[in-house]
Amino acid sequence: MAKINIKIEGVAYQVEEGLTILEAARECGYEIPSLCSFNHGECSLASCRVCLVEATGARGLVASCVYPVAEGMEIKISSPKAAAARRLSVELLLSNHSMNCQQCEKNGHCELLYVAQITGAREGKFLGAKTPVSYDDLTPSLVRDTSKCILCGRCVARCQNAHGTGILGFEKRGFSTIVAPAAERSFSETPCILCGQCVSVCPTGALSEKSEIEKVDAAMLAGKHVVVQTAPAVRAALGEEFGLPIGTAVTGKMVAALKRLGFAKVYDTNFAADLTIMEEANELLGRIKNDGVLPMITSCSPGWVNYAEYYYGDQLDHLSSCKSPHQMQGAIIKSYYAEKNNIDPKDIFVVSIMPCTAKKFEKERPEMECEGLRDVDAVLTTRELAKLIKRSGINFNKLPDEEFDQDIMGEYTGAGVIFGATGGVMEAALRTAYFALTGKEHEAIKFEAVRGMDGLKEAEININGNVIKVAIASGMKNAKVLMDQIRDGKSPYTFIEIMGCPGGCINGGGQPYVKPMFLPNEDTNILDTFKQKRAQALYSEDERQTLRQSHNNTQIQALYKEFLGEPNSHKAHELLHTHYHSRERFPEK
C-alpha cells in the first residue's frame, strides 16, 4: 500500500495509508492510551473515548482507534487539551464502575486501572447514579458482573468471531445499557459453551472465571488425600504469570511449586492423554472395521462438546465416547491408584489444573462419575494456580526443576504433550493408529500437515496404501463448516479433531492474559504470535521425550495388563467413556 507523510509531535514519519492514527502512531513508537480498541480492530467501537488526540483536518479531538491517517496530517498526543480529554474520558468510565479493586479477579491485569494511572484520572471526580447491575455466577465456569463493564464490546466481538454463537450483546439503551446474554439470562440458560474467550479479552473484572481455590483449601483442611494433575497447555503459559517470556516451558518449576503447595501427589494429565489415545485410536479402528459411524470426532474439548450438544444434537454419534483426559485420569486415580495404595477412594480429592473454564463445567456433568464418586473434584485454571503460588510466597523463578511423581502414572510420552495445541490430538492418534495398522512406527514421527495455527486444516495420511482423510478445526465457526458437511452427508473425512478455543488449549479461556501493555518485553505484535510461541513450547517438549507414541508408555501398558484388560474393554468403558445428549439452546424458564 502507498506510503503517506504524517507528523506526530512535530516529527515527520512515513506510514502506510489506511492505518488508523492509533496503529500508525504505534509503528512510529508511540503508544496512545486506549481501552476499547483491541487486536487489529477485532473490536473498535470507539466507545470509550480514551484514545483522543488532536489531528489537523479534524473538527475537535478524534478517537485515534478509528480515525484514519491522511497525507500531511499533524497529530498531537501530548497536547494538554488532548491529555485532559483522555483523563476526563477515564474519569467518566470510573464514575460508573464498582471500585473494589483489591478483591477484583483482574487486579494486576486491569486495563482500566492502567489507563487511569497513565492518564492521571482523579478519584471521585463524578459522583451520582450508577447503571443497575446485572450479575451472573450460576454456571460453574464464568462470572459476569456488569458493575465493572465499560461497554467496550470486546467480548461481544470475540464470541461472535471465534464461535459465531454471539452469546453476548448490548441490551437496553442509554444509561441503562448493559452487555449480557439475550434477555439478561444466565450463561447457563443460553447455548454458551463456557470457553472463556470473553474472559480473556475483557479489559476489566466484568468477566472472570469462577474460582475454586476455596474448594481446594477446604479439602486440604478436611485432611483429604489431595492429588493434583496438570494439563499439557498449562506448562506452556504458567511462566508468563511470573514475568517469563511467552513460550517458556516451566514444567519442572510448576511441579516443584505444586509439591510445595501440599498436594499428596503431582501427576501429569499427559498420562491420561496417552490413555485417551489408546481408547480413541482403538475406537476409531473399530468404527472403520465394523462400518461404524464416521467421521469420528474427538471429544477432549468440553467447549466443543457443549457446542455439539447445543447445535448438532442430531449428530452426537460422531463424537468419540472417550471422556476427556483429565476425567479419565480422575477415574483412574479413584480406582486403580486407590487400590494400589490402599486408600479409600472416598478420601481422595482430585484437582485438575487446566487452561480451560469449560472444564469446570465438564467435571460437574452427572455422567462424570463412577460408583457415586466424582472423577474430578475441583478444576483450577492456569491463572488460579498462579494465584495459589503467589499467595504462598513461593518465588517461582527460583524454584528448582522437579519431576512429576513417577509411581504407576508418572510416565508420559511426547504424544500426550502436544494435545495442548490444535492438531495435537490428531497427530498423537495418528502415531498410534499408524503403528496399529502397520505394526511399525511412523518413521518421521511428526505429521507436519496437521500442525499450525490455522483454524481449519485438512490432511491425507497414507497408511500402508490406505489414504485416510482427516480434518482439524478450532473455534466453533470452523467446526460449523465440518459439521454442516456431516449433516449434509458430504463429509469426506474419517477422523476429525475439534477444539473449542482458536488454536487449541494453549489459547484456552483459563490461560494467563496476554495484554501488551503489561508485557513491555514482548514483541509489539505479541497478540499475533503468542499462540505459536506457546505451541512451540509443547512441540519442543515432545521432541525431548524419548517415548513419543502413547502405546509405548510402559505404565499405560501396565495399567491395561493389571487393571483395564484391553482398550475399549468393559471396565475401560465403565471408567473412561461417556455419552452425550442434545440440549435446548434457550430452555423455557
Added chain:
Amino acid sequence: MAHLQAHAEKQIIEIISRYKDEKTPLMMILSDIQKEFGYIPLEVQELVSEQIGVPVAEIYGVVTFYSFFSLNPKGKYVIGVCLGTACYVKGAQQVIDKFSEILNIKPGETTEDGLFTLEALRCIGACGIAPALSINGKVYPKVAVSQVPAIIEEYRKMGGAN
C-alpha cells in the same frame, strides 16, 4: 424455547421471506412482526435468529433499544403520555403519575385485564397543545390531571368490545 404455535411460526417465516434479498433485513422483519403481533418475545427472536443468522443477543439488543418494539403483549388501549420538554414543563409528569395511580401500573406496564398499557413517550411533535397524550392514535390536547379519571372511564366503558 417455548414452542410457537404452528400458524404463528408460518406467519413469521413468511414475514422473513419478504426481505430475503435485503442485505440487513433485521429492522424490517422486526417492524413487521411488531405490527402483526403487537410484541416480539424471545422465542420469536430465536426463530428470526435461526432464519437470518443474526445472534439472538443482537436481536434482543435491537428490540430493547428501540421503544417501538415491545417484548410483551400490549393492552387493547395504549396510553402514550408525552414527556417531551414542552409537555413536561406543562405538567405531563403529574398526568402520567395520575394514570399510574388509577391503573396501578408503572409506565411500560400493562394492566392485568389486558385493557391498558401505559407508555412514556419522548415528544410526539404536538408541543403547541402540551401536555398531550395519545390513545391508540387519538390525540388528547392540553390534558389536566383532573381529566384523567374521565378519560380512563371512557375506555373502560368501551371495554373489550372491538
